[in-house]
Amino acid sequence: MKSSQRDDWLRAIDEELLAHKENNTWTSVERSGQRTLTTKWVFNIKRDENNQGKRFKARLCARGFSQIKDIDYQEIFSPTTRYDSIRIILSIAARYDLEIQQFDVKTAFLNGNLDEDIFIEIPEGSYVT
Template structure:
């Protein structure tokens, strides 16, 4: 929780103000999650402050809310291209991605439970940046990221607005796939990939996961010497079996 609050303060997510007459402050809650990384067996405990966005009113607290994500067909095509051409596939994660989106509406929220400022309990948070739970949060994050990519000479494909491509001389290129806060960078030139990672880290809080091992719950396995690549959902299937208490069941045959 302390780590989450630190992220909010560093990102200047809100400021404490008096609630204007005729306005109401949205409520919020803490959401807890245990996350296990692919490369580690140790669980990671996360806490996230979430706005109760179901209390928002259209025309007052939000307008448009649609935000695209990369299509599964695009992921398969690009991974296939990477396998055939023996391209690098790097994975990155944006920490607290939705906090980067700029808000266009005037929104107020109650102070987070357990973190009310002593002596200022009567004040509320005026949100300056987007926050998880807001109806427009995914859209504002996408608009922010889309603007960043355009500034760095990447263009969106017409078939998928979450596939960004930058072409260089002599036929070289970089491809970036975006699924909310998960991204894959595909390219041949390590120097160009590292330069893009550095630019991303200057604008957003990034976590470099290195060579891609999984995406959207699918495990990625490669045999680069034979230019082969496999994607599987073994772990996803195991989780489904665990959920329905069938992980120790014996197969029919």
């Protein structure tokens, strides 16, 4: 936060926290001895396709590597697409001269539902309501 771009990074953090709030990702609770995961901010600068405009992006990432199977979680699931599926779709589109559009849902990961209660600590210096 000693960067000359401090204000840009703070806006990115605010945007990320607002997305969590709008998606009801968590509920603030008082610590009462439960296991918690630490978190950290991951920062990135996104540029447009012409490498012109800049967008400052901040993501709050849980340090899930400290979780213990059967205590913090029961199974692992990552919704990804197999390359075979993508190749088939591209082949069908090419065969029938179809157009394909790709898009990214900025906060898709915030819409997942967990079966377990996970407690996280917000990084020092972060303000969450």
